Amino acid sequence: YQRRVRGDDLSRVNKKAICEHLAQLQEEDGSFSAVVAEHAAACGERDIRFMYCAAVISFILDDWSGFDKDKAMNHILASLSYEGGFGQAPHIEAHSGSTFCAVATATLMDRQLPEEVREKCIQWCAARQGSGFQGRVNKIEDTCYSFWTGATLAMLGAGSTVIDCERLSGFVAACQQDMGGVSKWRDTHPDVLHSYLSLAGASVIGGASPPLQPVCPQLAITLRAAKRLNDIHNKELI
Amino acid sequence: VRGTFNQIASVELLFPPSFELRDRCLMSVEEHVLYRDRPEWADVKPVPQDDATAPVCPILYPEEFVDTMNYFRAIVRLDERSERALELTEDVIEANPANYTAWQFRRLCLYALGSNLAAELDGFVFALSRDNPKNYQMWHHRRACAERLSASLDDADERASVAERELKFCHKQVLLDAKNLHAWAHRQWAVQHFGAWSGELAFVDELLVDDVRNNSAWNHRFFVVTHQPEPPTRRAELDYAFAAIGKAPNNESPWSYARGILLSRKASRLAGAATPAEHAALVDTVDADCAGMAERAPACAHALVLRLDIAEWRATNDAANSAAHYEKALEYCKILGEQRDQLHANYWTYRQRKIQEKKGE
Numbered sequence: 001y002q003r004r005v006r007g008d009d010l011s012r013v014n015k016k017a018i019c020e021h022l023a024q025l026q027e028e029d030g031s032f033s034a035v036v037a038e039h040a041a042a043c044g045e046r047d048i049r050f051m052y053c054a055a056v057i058s059f060i061l062d063d064w065s066g067f068d069k070d071k072a073m074n075h076i077l078a079s080l081s082y083e084g085g086f087g088q089a090p091h092i093e094a095h096s097g098s099t100f101c102a103v104a105t106a107t108l109m110d111r112q113l114p115e116e117v118r119e120k121c122i123q124w125c126a127a128r129q130g131s132g133f134q135g136r137v138n139k140i141e142d143t144c145y146s147f148w149t150g151a152t153l154a155m156l157g158a159g160s161t162v163i164d165c166e167r168l169s170g171f172v173a174a175c176q177q178d179m180g181g182v183s184k185w186r187d188t189h190p191d192v193l194h195s196y197l198s199l200a201g202a203s204v205i206g207g208a209s210p211p212l213q214p215v216c217p218q219l220a221i222t223l224r225a226a227k228r229l230n231d232i233h234n235k236e237l238i
Numbered sequence: 239v240r241g242t243f244n245q246i247a248s249v250e251l252l253f254p255p256s257f258e259l260r261d262r263c264l265m266s267v268e269e270h271v272l273y274r275d276r277p278e279w280a281d282v283k284p285v286p287q288d289d290a291t292a293p294v295c296p297i298l299y300p301e302e303f304v305d306t307m308n309y310f311r312a313i314v315r316l317d318e319r320s321e322r323a324l325e326l327t328e329d330v331i332e333a334n335p336a337n338y339t340a341w342q343f344r345r346l347c348l349y350a351l352g353s354n355l356a357a358e359l360d361g362f363v364f365a366l367s368r369d370n371p372k373n374y375q376m377w378h379h380r381r382a383c384a385e386r387l388s389a390s391l392d393d394a395d396e397r398a399s400v401a402e403r404e405l406k407f408c409h410k411q412v413l414l415d416a417k418n419l420h421a422w423a424h425r426q427w428a429v430q431h432f433g434a435w436s437g438e439l440a441f442v443d444e445l446l447v448d449d450v451r452n453n454s455a456w457n458h459r460f461f462v463v464t465h466q467p468e469p470p471t472r473r474a475e476l477d478y479a480f481a482a483i484g485k486a487p488n489n490e491s492p493w494s495y496a497r498g499i500l501l502s503r504k505a506s507r508l509a510g511a512a513t514p515a516e517h518a519a520l521v522d523t524v525d526a527d528c529a530g531m532a533e534r535a536p537a538c539a540h541a542l543v544l545r546l547d548i549a550e551w552r553a554t555n556d557a558a559n560s561a562a563h564y565e566k567a568l569e570y571c572k573i574l575g576e577q578r579d580q581l582h583a584n585y586w587t588y589r590q591r592k593i594q595e596k597k598g599e
Binding site: 034042045047088089092093119126129158161163164 | 345375378465
């Protein structure tokens with residue numbers, strides 16, 4: 001047989017070293033630090049983003065040996081705010097970015113959040129819409145939350161059904177700039193991050209015109225790229 | 239330093255120049271001497287950045303930056319935790335405040351030299367935070383140094399002053415940006431680590447007077463009341479929330495807070511309403527308050543949303559009458575979707591469907 005390699009197949013990556021390092025970064029409570037602590041009594045810089053990064057790394061490498069899923073789930077649930085969304089760490093204010101990290105990690109781990117948690121999160125996410133989405137209660141709307149919130153809703157199985165797609169599209173369209181690109185708010189400078197997340201958000205929510213490449217919400221890449229990754233995992237043959 | 243709603247807290251007032259950062263623009267070479275030209279650094283062989291053989295999109299670093307980083311890489315490789323290394327980390331951090339390696343190595347130097355960590359917190363870190371209020375590494379550095387400083391002190395009063403410094407710093411940052419997530423997270427850590435609960439509710443009060451819609455302040459209140467040694471009663475906190483609601487009925491924050499205090503398991507530590515019967519009675523009172531509010535403020539959706547959550551809670555906790563509770567819940571969804579909260583009509587349709595599913599079971 002022949003193996004058709006389309007680009008890098010990750011075979012040169014030292015998976016063992018990476019997974020061993022990840023294991024050093026995970027604390028007893030399931031959270032992840034960014035770097036190994038400088039001494040025993042210290043703790044590295046920590047927040048939920050790094051748990052998400054570790055989950056994506058494990059998923060890409062198709063190797064979860066450096067990632068304790070049970071502990072991670074404990075940390076996810078501990079980071080749930082009374083508000084219904086998730087914070088950067090336990091007791092921190094609910095925020096769309098950290099909510100995405102929490103739900104995406106669970107999705108990548110192929111673990112279900114309890115139904116009550118899912119439903120409250122859907123409610124919290126849907127309530128973030130004015131025209132566009134805000135990242136926290138009583139904060140200003142920002143185009144990037146189109147993805148953080150949109151993707152979260154998609155992963156929770158609610159998707160576009162619980163929001164006003166037209167209103168969201170209108171907000172994003174108003175944030176497009178004459179020079180090209182999308183900015184976080186109206187009348188400010190566009191940047192790559194907000195342009196990307198506006199498009200990815202529009203794709204995940206659906207109904208975009210002209211139609212966009214479908215996006216894998218938990219990986220924030222196109223389904224086309226996600227399929228490529230799947231092929232690598234399955235070592236596809238022709 | 240007190241801030242009031244109409245007073246714009248100026249950076250200059252809050253961050254007086256007590257410590258001069260060698261504020262150099264990297265393009266100017268007036269004062270800065272390259273490390274390679276300093277005799278006291280002659281013994282160190284600079285280490286260039288390893289960009290492999292064919293870097294994609296190489297960055298055109300200014301000469302001064304390259305020089306600083308070459309010597310930083312050398313010092314890290316030598317693991318030399320000296321005064322000159324400490325000074326070098328200042329340059330590296332000023333050039334790129336997000337360089338977490340530089341911050342960590344700086345800490346290793348501070349610890350090895352037995353440096354005065356209080357001076358570090360009041361000096362370099364304080365000065366840098368002026369222009370970098372949302373820099374993750376800066377906040378982590380404060381936490382690491384404060385923890386280490388506190389652990390080295392035997393005297394309770396001295397440790398209390400460490401706590402005081404961090405709370406004051408958070409206060410200044412919050413005056414600059416009332417919703418700075420880093421500042422609030424740091425404050426939570428400091429309060430919990432040092433057991434410095436006593437001033438927190440008053441602090442929240444002050445901020446909510448400035449802006450009753452400050453959700454970060456509400457979240458902090460929830461953290462404090464559910465963790466402080468002597469928790470208040472649920473009733474007291476509900477009264478607090480409803481007082482704020484009275485000022486601004488469409489403010490989501492106190493409604494979310496009230497729902498958390500009333501129904502969340504996280505609030506189980508609060509005093510009062512200990513038995514299921516007492517709790518249910520409290521829920522009844524709040525439901526009645528919501529009904530009154532819904533009537534007085536027809537534009538207010540939140541009152542009905544809380545009644546909806548209460549109805550669903552009752553369906554579970556008063557299972558014998560669940561059908562009636564679900565009927566009520568469906569009624570609220572309908573009113574919300576059709577009248578009071580048309581903006582989120584799609585969600586209320588979804589919610590109705592979910593309730594129907596539960597009702598069917």
